[in-house]
Amino acid sequence: MKALLVLFILVIWLVLDFILGRKQHLKRLKVKIYPQRASDINPFTSGPELFKDYFNELRKAEKHIHVLFYILKDDAVGYEFLSILEEKAKEGVEVRLLLDWVGCLKPKRQIKKRLQNTGIELAFSQTPTFPFYFYSFHTRNHRKITVIDGKIGYLGGFNVGKEYINLDKKLSPWRDCHIKIKGEGVQDLQDVFLADWQIAANIRLQYRDPYFPPLEKGPYQHQVIPSEGFYLEKTFTDLIRQAKNTIIIGTPYFIPGKNIFSELEAAIKRGVKLEILVPGKADHPLVKEASYPYFRKLIPMGAEIYQYQKGFYHAKILIIDQKVCDIGTANFDKRSFYLNHEINCYTYNPAYIQEVLKIIRHDQQNAKLLKLKDTQHLTPWTICKEYTARAISLFL
Structure with missing residues (x-):
C-alpha cells in the first residue's frame, strides 16, 4: 500500500513539474526570426567528407572558434576534435565549447578534466534545474553550430563521434545532412551561439564587433530560424x-x-x-x-x-x-x-x-x-x- 502511495505521489509530482515547467518556459520564451540573407551554402551527407573539411577549417582559424554540439563522444574522433581545439587555443585563438548537459552526460567528467588549463572555455547547456527538474531535464539543446572567425558556419545533423564517420558497425554507414555557410547567414549562427553561451556560461559577448566581421553576400537566399520547444x-x-x-x-x-x-x-x-x-x-x-x-x-x-x-x-x-x-x-x-x-x-x-x-x-x-x-x-x-x-x- 505504501509503495502504491509513493508511486501515486511520484506521478503527480512529475505531471505537475512538467505542466508548471512548460508554463514557465513559454512565459519566458522570446521568438527570434532573422531576416533573409544571401550566402554560399554547401551540403555534406558523408561524415568522412564533412569532418575532413570541418577539421581543416578549424585548423585555419585565426581569431575565434565557437562550437555547440549535442553529443561529443569520448572516443578517438572526439579526442581528435578536442586536440585541434587545444592546438588553436595554444596559438591564442579564442575557443568556446558549448555542450548539452544530457547529450554529453557520460563523457562530461573526462572532457572537463581533459580541457583543464588548456585555455578553452567550456560550458554545458540546459543543465536541469529546480523547481522543475523533470521538465528542464527534457528540454535539451539539440543544436549543432560552429562559427569560425565569424566568417564560416556549420549546422546540421552530425555530432562528434565514431558512428558519424562510419566506425560503428551497427549504424554504418551513417547518412546525414550538414551544411557549411559562408556569407551573411554566419552572423545569425553567431548570434544564436552567443545567446546560448550567455545563458550557459553567464557571460555576455553578443554585439561585440570582433565576433561580427563584415560579410559578403552569396548566391543563395536563405533564412536561419532557431526554435526553443515552440514556434x-x-x-x-x-x-x-x-x-x-x-x-x-x-x-x-x-x-x-x-x-x-x-x-x-x-x-x-x-x-x-x-x-x-x-x-x-x-x-x-x-x-x-x-x-x-x-x-x-x-x-x-x-x-x-x-x-x-x-x-x-x-x-x-x-x-x-x-x-x-x-x-x-x-x-x-x-x-x-x-x-x-x-x-x-x-x-x-x-x-x-x-x-x-x-x-x-x-x-x-x-x-x-x-x-x-x-x-x-x-x-x-x-x-x-x-x-x-x-x-x-x-x-x-
Missing part, C-alpha cells in the same frame, strides 16, 4: 499549408503529433504528393513503433514511405514544392516541436533545392518502399510496444 510547429504548419504539389520529408524520427499530422492529411486530400524518408532500422527503442500508427493512415491515402536500407538515415530535410528547402537540426517529431532547442536553415534558391533534391532521390534509390501490409503484422508484443510508444512519444 517550429507553426513554421512547419505554415509551410505545409502553402504546399500545392509536393511535400518531401527526410527524418530519422517521424512522430509528428496531432496538429502537424492533420496538416499532412489535409495536404494529401487537396492533391499534394507526400514522400517521407526514414531509417530502415532504428537507433532508439520504440521509435519505429511510434511511427507506424501514422504510416498506417498515410499509406492508404497515397503517401510514399521510404525506409533507408544502406546504413542509418539521420538527415533532417523538408522540401515544399521545390520552392523551399529546410535543412537543420530538428527532427520531424514531438521532441523537436515541443521540447528541444533547434536551429534550421530555410533556403529558397532553385539551383540549391535541386541539389538537395538529387540527394533525396539518391537516398530513395537505396530505400525500400513501405507497404501497408508491412505495418500490419501486429502481435500482442508489438501492440504493447505501440501503446507504450504512444504514451511516451513526447520524450522519444
Whole structure:
C-alpha cells in the first residue's frame, strides 16, 4: 500500500513539474526570426567528407572558434576534435565549447578534466534545474553550430563521434545532412551561439564587433530560424499549408503529433504528393513503433514511405514544392516541436533545392518502399510496444 502511495505521489509530482515547467518556459520564451540573407551554402551527407573539411577549417582559424554540439563522444574522433581545439587555443585563438548537459552526460567528467588549463572555455547547456527538474531535464539543446572567425558556419545533423564517420558497425554507414555557410547567414549562427553561451556560461559577448566581421553576400537566399520547444510547429504548419504539389520529408524520427499530422492529411486530400524518408532500422527503442500508427493512415491515402536500407538515415530535410528547402537540426517529431532547442536553415534558391533534391532521390534509390501490409503484422508484443510508444512519444 505504501509503495502504491509513493508511486501515486511520484506521478503527480512529475505531471505537475512538467505542466508548471512548460508554463514557465513559454512565459519566458522570446521568438527570434532573422531576416533573409544571401550566402554560399554547401551540403555534406558523408561524415568522412564533412569532418575532413570541418577539421581543416578549424585548423585555419585565426581569431575565434565557437562550437555547440549535442553529443561529443569520448572516443578517438572526439579526442581528435578536442586536440585541434587545444592546438588553436595554444596559438591564442579564442575557443568556446558549448555542450548539452544530457547529450554529453557520460563523457562530461573526462572532457572537463581533459580541457583543464588548456585555455578553452567550456560550458554545458540546459543543465536541469529546480523547481522543475523533470521538465528542464527534457528540454535539451539539440543544436549543432560552429562559427569560425565569424566568417564560416556549420549546422546540421552530425555530432562528434565514431558512428558519424562510419566506425560503428551497427549504424554504418551513417547518412546525414550538414551544411557549411559562408556569407551573411554566419552572423545569425553567431548570434544564436552567443545567446546560448550567455545563458550557459553567464557571460555576455553578443554585439561585440570582433565576433561580427563584415560579410559578403552569396548566391543563395536563405533564412536561419532557431526554435526553443515552440514556434517550429507553426513554421512547419505554415509551410505545409502553402504546399500545392509536393511535400518531401527526410527524418530519422517521424512522430509528428496531432496538429502537424492533420496538416499532412489535409495536404494529401487537396492533391499534394507526400514522400517521407526514414531509417530502415532504428537507433532508439520504440521509435519505429511510434511511427507506424501514422504510416498506417498515410499509406492508404497515397503517401510514399521510404525506409533507408544502406546504413542509418539521420538527415533532417523538408522540401515544399521545390520552392523551399529546410535543412537543420530538428527532427520531424514531438521532441523537436515541443521540447528541444533547434536551429534550421530555410533556403529558397532553385539551383540549391535541386541539389538537395538529387540527394533525396539518391537516398530513395537505396530505400525500400513501405507497404501497408508491412505495418500490419501486429502481435500482442508489438501492440504493447505501440501503446507504450504512444504514451511516451513526447520524450522519444
